[in-house]
Amino acid sequence: MTNGELTRGLQAAPGGRAASIPLMGNESEPTIFELSVPGRSAYQLRTTGIPQKPLSELFAATDLAAEPVAIAEVSERDLVAHFTRLSHRQFSVDLGSYPLGSCTMKYNPKVCDMVAGLPGLADVHPGTPAPLIQGWLGLMVELEETLCEITGMTAATLQPSAGAAGELTGLLLMSAYHEARGETRTRILIPDSAHGTNPASATLGGYDVTTIPTDERGLVDLEALKASLDTDVAGIMLTNPNTAGLFEEDIAEIAAAVHEVGGLLYYDGANLNAILGVVRPGDMGFDIIHMNLHKTFATPHGGGGPGAGPVAVSARVAEFLPGPKAKRNDDGSFGWGTPAHSIGRVHGWHGNALVLARALTYIKVHGSDGLRRVSERAVLNANWLRKRIDSFLPAAHDRMCMHEVVVTGTELKRETGVKALDVAKRLLEEGFHAPTVYFPLIIDEALMFEPTETESLQTLESLASSLERIVEEAKVTPESLHAAPRTTPVRRVDEARAARTLIPTEDARS
Amino acid sequence: MPDYTPHTPEEIDEMLAFLGIESEVELFAAIPLALQVAGGLALPQGMSEPDVTDAMLAYAAKNAGASSFVCFAGGGAYDHEIPPVVKALGSRSEFVTAYTPYQPEVAQGVLQAIFEYQTLIARLAGLPIANASLYDGATSLVEAVNLAVAGSRRATVWMSAGVHPHWRQTVSTFARGTSHNIVDAPLIDGRTDFSGLDSSEAPGVIVVGSPNYLGVIEDLDAVRALCDQHGALMVVAADPVMSSVLRTAGSRGADVVVGEGQPFGTPLSFGGPYLGLFACTSEQIRRLPGRLVGETVDEEGRRAFVTTLRAREQDIRREKATSNVCSNQTLMAVVAAIQLAWLGTEGLAEIATRCVNATRYLAEQVTTIEGVRLLLPNHAPARDVAVVVPLEASLVLERLGEEGFLGGLAIESLTQEGDLSIDPDLRSRTILMSATERRTKKEIDDFVRALAKAVV
Numbered sequence: 032m033t034n035g036e037l038t039r040g041l042q043a044a045p046g047g048r049a050a051s052i053p054l055m056g057n058e059s060e061p062t063i064f065e066l067s068v069p070g071r072s073a074y075q076l077r078t079t080g081i082p083q084k085p086l087s088e089l090f091a092a093t094d095l096a097a098e099p100v101a102i103a104e105v106s107e108r109d110l111v112a113h114f115t116r117l118s119h120r121q122f123s124v125d126l127g128s129y130p131l132g133s134c135t136m137k138y139n140p141k142v143c144d145m146v147a148g149l150p151g152l153a154d155v156h157p158g159t160p161a162p163l164i165q166g167w168l169g170l171m172v173e174l175e176e177t178l179c180e181i182t183g184m185t186a187a188t189l190q191p192s193a194g195a196a197g198e199l200t201g202l203l204l205m206s207a208y209h210e211a212r213g214e215t216r217t218r219i220l221i222p223d224s225a226h227g228t229n230p231a232s233a234t235l236g237g238y239d240v241t242t243i244p245t246d247e248r249g250l251v252d253l254e255a256l257k258a259s260l261d262t263d264v265a266g267i268m269l270t271n272p273n274t275a276g277l278f279e280e281d282i283a284e285i286a287a288a289v290h291e292v293g294g295l296l297y298y299d300g301a302n303l304n305a306i307l308g309v310v311r312p313g314d315m316g317f318d319i320i321h322m323n324l325h326k327t328f329a330t331p332h333g334g335g336g337p338g339a340g341p342v343a344v345s346a347r348v349a350e351f352l353p354g355p356k357a358k359r360n361d362d363g364s365f366g367w368g369t370p371a372h373s374i375g376r377v378h379g380w381h382g383n384a385l386v387l388a389r390a391l392t393y394i395k396v397h398g399s400d401g402l403r404r405v406s407e408r409a410v411l412n413a414n415w416l417r418k419r420i421d422s423f424l425p426a427a428h429d430r431m432c433m434h435e436v437v438v439t440g441t442e443l444k445r446e447t448g449v450k451a452l453d454v455a456k457r458l459l460e461e462g463f464h465a466p467t468v469y470f471p472l473i474i475d476e477a478l479m480f481e482p483t484e485t486e487s488l489q490t491l492e493s494l495a496s497s498l499e500r501i502v503e504e505a506k507v508t509p510e511s512l513h514a515a516p517r518t519t520p521v522r523r524v525d526e527a528r529a530a531r532t533l534i535p536t537e538d539a540r541s
Numbered sequence: 542m543p544d545y546t547p548h549t550p551e552e553i554d555e556m557l558a559f560l561g562i563e564s565e566v567e568l569f570a571a572i573p574l575a576l577q578v579a580g581g582l583a584l585p586q587g588m589s590e591p592d593v594t595d596a597m598l599a600y601a602a603k604n605a606g607a608s609s610f611v612c613f614a615g616g617g618a619y620d621h622e623i624p625p626v627v628k629a630l631g632s633r634s635e636f637v638t639a640y641t642p643y644q645p646e647v648a649q650g651v652l653q654a655i656f657e658y659q660t661l662i663a664r665l666a667g668l669p670i671a672n673a674s675l676y677d678g679a680t681s682l683v684e685a686v687n688l689a690v691a692g693s694r695r696a697t698v699w700m701s702a703g704v705h706p707h708w709r710q711t712v713s714t715f716a717r718g719t720s721h722n723i724v725d726a727p728l729i730d731g732r733t734d735f736s737g738l739d740s741s742e743a744p745g746v747i748v749v750g751s752p753n754y755l756g757v758i759e760d761l762d763a764v765r766a767l768c769d770q771h772g773a774l775m776v777v778a779a780d781p782v783m784s785s786v787l788r789t790a791g792s793r794g795a796d797v798v799v800g801e802g803q804p805f806g807t808p809l810s811f812g813g814p815y816l817g818l819f820a821c822t823s824e825q826i827r828r829l830p831g832r833l834v835g836e837t838v839d840e841e842g843r844r845a846f847v848t849t850l851r852a853r854e855q856d857i858r859r860e861k862a863t864s865n866v867c868s869n870q871t872l873m874a875v876v877a878a879i880q881l882a883w884l885g886t887e888g889l890a891e892i893a894t895r896c897v898n899a900t901r902y903l904a905e906q907v908t909t910i911e912g913v914r915l916l917l918p919n920h921a922p923a924r925d926v927a928v929v930v931p932l933e934a935s936l937v938l939e940r941l942g943e944e945g946f947l948g949g950l951a952i953e954s955l956t957q958e959g960d961l962s963i964d965p966d967l968r969s970r971t972i973l974m975s976a977t978e979r980r981t982k983k984e985i986d987d988f989v990r991a992l993a994k995a996v997v
Contacts, residue, residue: 059844060649063657063882074888076622076895080982083898086786089921093788094758099890100664100785103657103882107626110882114654118635121650125634134640138545142590144632151601156614157812158950159605160935163942166603167811180583192676192813193868195855203717228867230860235687236718240860278571308582310572325868329545333872334651335641335673335832337814340868353714375714379617379679379707379801380812392597398587401544407565408546408553414568415556431560431571456646465644470856487547488556519646521839529837529849533826535670536660540836 047490048497049127050462050518057520060116063103064537073107120520121334122464128490130416132435132467132479133226133274135304135326137409140396143330143389152388157380161366167384168365171357174391175341181394181402182300182320183313184343186370188353189387190378194301195228197321197340198268200353201297202236203374204319204344205266207351208295211372216265216294222251224275224471226301229268238265245473249275249428257288266295271315272302272433274471276413276479286316295319295348300340303327304483305410305434308403318345328390339386353377408484409434412491416482419495423502424454427474435481437474444476449505449512451476454498456523457515461497544587605947607809611984612947613903615925615975616754616955617678617705618812619782619804621892622979627806627883631876641832641868645847646839651871652846655834658878665781666798666820667789673832673848674874675817675866678801679711682778684819684830684864685797686712686746689774690721691828691863692796695745697722701733703753704778705801706956728962731757731917735767743771750778751790752923754961755916755973756900758787765794774825780924781805781818782896785889787923797821806880807873816873829853830864892978899976899985900926906989907974912996916963916971925975927952927963930996934972940995946988948995949974 086095105113122129129136147153155167175187191197202219209216219233222243230240241259246252250273267289271279279285289296298312298320304327312320324330325338332338344352353376354369397405410433417426417436424438440451455465455478467479482491505512516522534540548556557564569577588596612620635650642648642655655673662671675681682704690696698716700709700723709725716723724744726735733749747768751759761777768775776797777790782804784790790798802816803809821829827850835849855862884892904926907913916927930937934951941948949972952963963971976985 057843060653062653062660063878064660072885072887073626073882074884074891075624076888076891076978077981079895079899079978079980081895081899081902081980081985083894084901086894086897089897089901090758090787090923093762096786096788099886100789102661102664102785102884102886102889104885104887105882107883110879111626111630113882114630114879115633117650117654118630118633119650120653121635121639122644122647123635124638129640131640131643136640139638140545140590142594144637146594146597149598149601150608151604151606152597153808153810154606154608154620155604155811156607156612156620156809156947157618158614158616158955159947160938160942160951160954162939163605163610163947164603164811166600169603170597170600177584192680192870193866195865195867196676196680199715199718199865203714206717226867227854227856227859227862228865231855231858231862231865234860234862235715235865237720278569280571280573283573283576306569306572308578309569310577314576314578323868331637331872332640332868333870334636334639334648334654334875335871336676336868337870337872338868339814374717376679376707376710377714378813379677379705379711379815383676383813384811386814388597392593395585395588395593395596396590397544399582399584401587402582402584404544404546407568408548410568411548411553411556411560411565414560418560431568433571455644459644459647464640464647467643484546488552516646520649521646521843521845522841524645524839524845524847525837526847526849529835529847530851532837533849534836535833535849536656536663538660538663539669 047128047486048462048493062537063105063113066105066109066113067103069104071104071106073105073110127462128486128494129464130466130480130482131464132481133301135481135483137329137483138485139329139331140393143392146392147385147389153385165365168357170388170391172359172365174387177394178322178341179343181307182343183311184320185346186349186352187341187343188356189341190353190382191340191342192378192383193336193338194321194323194340195232197342198228198232199235200342200377201319201321202232204348204351205295207374208348209265216263218263219265220259220267223473224273225268225270226299229299249277250279251285253281256285260288260292262292264292264294266297268297268299270299270302272305275428275437276432276435277428278433282315301326302434305406307406308399309406313345318348324386324390328393330386330389337383337386339383405484412482412484412486416480416491416495420498423499435479437477437479439474440476440478443502443505447505447509449509451478453512454478454501457501457512458497459516460518463494463497605942610945610947611988613949613974613976613988614947616950616973617801618809619975619977620809620979621804621977623806623808624883627880630879631806636872636875642848645845649846652834654875654878656836656846658874659834661878661881662818663820665784667791668798668820669823670826671820672829673834674869674871675819675831676870677813677815677817678799679708681799681817681819682708683712683715685776685799686721687719688825688828689746689776689797692825693745693774695743697724697742697744698746698748699724699726699735699738699744701726701749702960702962703728703733703755704748704750705754706960731755731920732759744773746776747773748776752780752783755927756922756925757917757920758923761790761793782893783923786893796825802877805877807876814870814873816870816877827853828863831866831869895978897923899980903974903976903985906985907992910993910996925973928972928974929967930970930972932996933969937995941991944991946991948972
């Protein structure tokens with residue numbers, strides 16, 4: 032099959048493939064330091080009229096540097112060319128389909144960026160007195176109330192900067208809750224399918240981790256879970272749907288069992304995109320949840336961040352939330368308040384505010400009806416892809432998935448020696464971002480696809496066709512997959528050398 | 542209402558048929574019906590982009606931003622020049638809409654920009670290693686304390702009262718989980734005095750801010766000597782702009798240098814997303830939190846960049862990881878690299894010098910007003926200056942707001958009792974002010990006239 036021949040009567044030139052992006056060759060871009068020419072400059076500053084004294088008249092000589100720290104010296108033109116060229120060496124959602132499982136790389140609406148750049152939002156100092164930030168406080172109150180409705184919770188903090196920060200905040204809330212009841216609990220239960228942040232956060236929260244196995248259904252092993260429960264257990268951290276893309280059907284029974292021993296349930300919101308308007312963590316029995324606004328609510332991920340990880344809680348945990356938080360005053364104005372037994376501040380200011388403004392914009396555009404549509408189509412897309420590729424890349428669990436599907440390359444590897452990593456690298460040549468590979472850890476040769484709701488049927492078909500072609504190729508010329516990718520700005524990189532001969536800065540080169 | 546999903550009704554029918562189901566409801570068959578939301582979420586229906594924009598504009602109209610008010614507020618967040626070229630490059634969608642660079646073959650743009658960022662931050666810190674960013678200055682300090690406790694194997698942390706109060710509060714919050722023992726060291730005339738602390742339990746970590754929250758440069762040589770005496774690691778929270786002209790904290794013996802990178806191209810943003818700066822010595826690299834980019838080569842020997850020393854990180858090491866950080870602030874780090882390259886060596890030093898002079902001029906002028914004085918008149922202000930006024934600070938700031946000025950930060954509203962070692966009688970009357978390179982002489986003169994009226 033060639034590029035143009037698509038199955039199922041769909042049109043050619045599907046939208047999701049970025050294989051057509053033009054490149055002017057594949058030489059390395061020099062670093063900004065290599066482009067630097069002493070004496071060249073780009074900066075221009077306002078005329079202030081303020082008389083200037085040399086710093087040597089103001090500060091002790093022992094504190095002053097002999098020379099300013101060397102930056103780079105470039106013209107504005109070279110600056111623009113350099114970073115534009117770097118941008119051309121970077122894949123992104125705006126370029127093409129990005130089915131990176133667990134990361135919810137959906138299209139990021141531009142209106143949200145526009146709102147985040149508005150004067151009156153972007154230019155506000157975080158220490159401005161409350162009467163002069165009524166808009167920001169009102170926005171935060173609306174977002175908190177909205178997130179509580181979506182998750183079925185009572186109150187929320189908007190401070191955590193990302194999912195992991197939300198997790199740690201949630202675990203500190205758990206400690207505060209148990210302490211207030213005069214209890215010391217030492218253990219957190221975490222399924223073996225969980226994201227690595229869960230156990231890492233639990234350790235920083237002062238807890239020991241007990242790992243709960245997954246059963247043959249791909250779900251939490253209920254008997255093993257029950258056997259681990261006692262009054263040492265502070266709580267359990269669950270992702271639902273879990274990282275295998277499956278809904279934990281026993282959640283009501285799990286919740287009852289954990290609550291029975293006095294533990295709390297923590298919901299890792301990484302996969303919230305599957306259930307908007309369908310089912311709410313609060314209704315499942317969860318007590319604490321973080322959301323990844325940069326996943327579910329489409330705030331762009333910026334090449335690794337920023338995110339935002341608000342934490343919402345049930346009524347019994349609300350008094351421990353971080354503060355200060357925005358609140359509605361009795362007279363209808365807005366102000367700050369700190370919950371009665373707050374664990375304290377978890378951010379230097381009020382959270383990643385401009386990310387919060389983007390998320391609220393996204394939520395308001397969608398509304399109650401649109402949010403449900405998001406999840407329906409995310410799940411529809413994932414299942415369509417699952418079934419379409421099942422004959423050559425079978426799902427790890429043969430059943431309906433939620434918003435993402437984990438397939439296994441075990442058979443492919445046995446037959447051809449081609450690994451999940453090779454498939455991922457070869458897919459890059461096809462103009463798609465790779466799926467998440469080798470996660471969850473419990474699935475052999477895992478490839479995790481999360482198409483998201485913003486990808487079209489044509490894109491899904493194109494992705495499936497590429498995968499089909501790759502699997503065929505593996506059977507005939509497996510070496511071509513080991514050699515992939517060949518058309519990208521660089522080919523496979525020597526990671527061992529990077530770690531062995533560490534060069535983390537321009538100045539570390541020998 | 543249209544949204545961002547592309548599916549036509551015919552396509553949905555086709556896809557459902559392919560799956561052998563009748564409707565979207567069946568997609569959720571695994572979810573017990575009793576748990577499902579009945580009747581939809583209690584939220585308004587979706588609105589069009591223009592309608593939502595109007596709603597968000599209405600919020601924006603109720604805030605006093607620095608483009609319509611003249612800003613003298615600092616304290617860790619500063620109103621610096623951000624030129625169109627930095628905004629244009631920093632908003633390129635390849636940088637904005639990428640994920641973490643897990644596939645280096647298609648992420649060289651972000652990886653190389655981070656490499657350049659790491660180089661710049663390491664130079665400003667005077668240390669060999671800088672990571673790819675953390676959430677903000679406060680979080681960087683939390684991670685620095687965690688690293689230094691692990692490095693010294695001692696959980697007692699001597700913390701200067703001059704460190705940003707919010708950062709200290711954040712450290713205290715997270716110390717609930719790690720059980721670190723945070724001991725506060727008071728300020729005397731604006732500088733940290735560790736002499737009165739009980740050293741029977743030797744500190745593993747000593748933390749100081751320089752310039753500190755009150756704009757005073759600390760005696761870092763003395764702090765290093767104290768660290769040597771106790772075998773402690775030295776953590777410095779440094780202002781990154783002043784770092785270009787002051788001797789670097791690393792060159793004065795700091796093991797870890799952290800800071801708030803917002804001044805490097807990130808708008809005031811109501812406090813976030815900001816940029817946590819983090820640098821350390823080579824000895825501590827195995828304990829480094831967050832991602833690190835390193836240079837290597839590809840299969841054809843071409844230079845390439847990749848995230849490295851990954852075995853420290855949570856997705857591999859899980860409960861034994863050095864940190865739980867996954868998402869960081871990469872976009873802000875890329876923007877910082879762009880802003881710093883725009884400034885260049887001379888421009889960054891020029892900014893630092895201009896900020897010092899503008900704040901000095903501000904301090905000189907406000908003290909011509911009767912009843913207004915500096916809290917710490919013995920120090921030339923570096924970055925911020927604490928000004929004592931004759932009335933409640935919050936009232937004075939409210940009056941200044943009516944005249945179009947963001948007059949600074951009311952110390953009392955942002956701190957807890959005991960923070961900054963300010964005389965209890967003065968706390969409610971102290972305003973932290975700062976003037977950046979964007980403030981003109983006329984703006985400062987107008988502000989001083991408004992302040993003179995506001996304090997009577």
